[in-house]
Amino acid sequence: MAYKIVASQCTGCSACEPECPNGAIYEKEGIFAIDPEKCTECIGFFDEPQCVSVCPVDNTCVIDKSRPRYKAKK
Ligand code: SF4
Ligand code: SF4
Numbered sequence: 001m002a003y004k005i006v007a008s009q010c011t012g013c014s015a016c017e018p019e020c021p022n023g024a025i026y027e028k029e030g031i032f033a034i035d036p037e038k039c040t041e042c043i044g045f046f047d048e049p050q051c052v053s054v055c056p057v058d059n060t061c062v063i064d065k066s067r068p069r070y071k072a073k074k
Helices: 050-054
Strands: 002-005 025-028 031-034 061-064
Touching: 002 050, 050 061
Parallel strands: none
Antiparallel strands: 002 031, 002 061, 025 031
């Protein structure tokens, strides 16, 4: 899976963007989004997803259940 940002809750504060170790977070028209092809759920970098950790709005950075779980490349 990847994380996604619930667009209707994102305030556009940009706190998450520089924290992503994969550069997966980008701005689009004042709100932020996650490129699911780049998001590794922070696996291999941090114990906690950094976008979730820094986002001031609860339940805005959430798991995208429509995607398979991320598997680390060996
Ligand atoms: S979970 Fe980690 S890798 Fe995925 S978007 Fe958030 S900060 Fe980036
Ligand atoms: S930290 Fe949260 S509210 Fe701020 S830009 Fe990222 S998703 Fe939006």
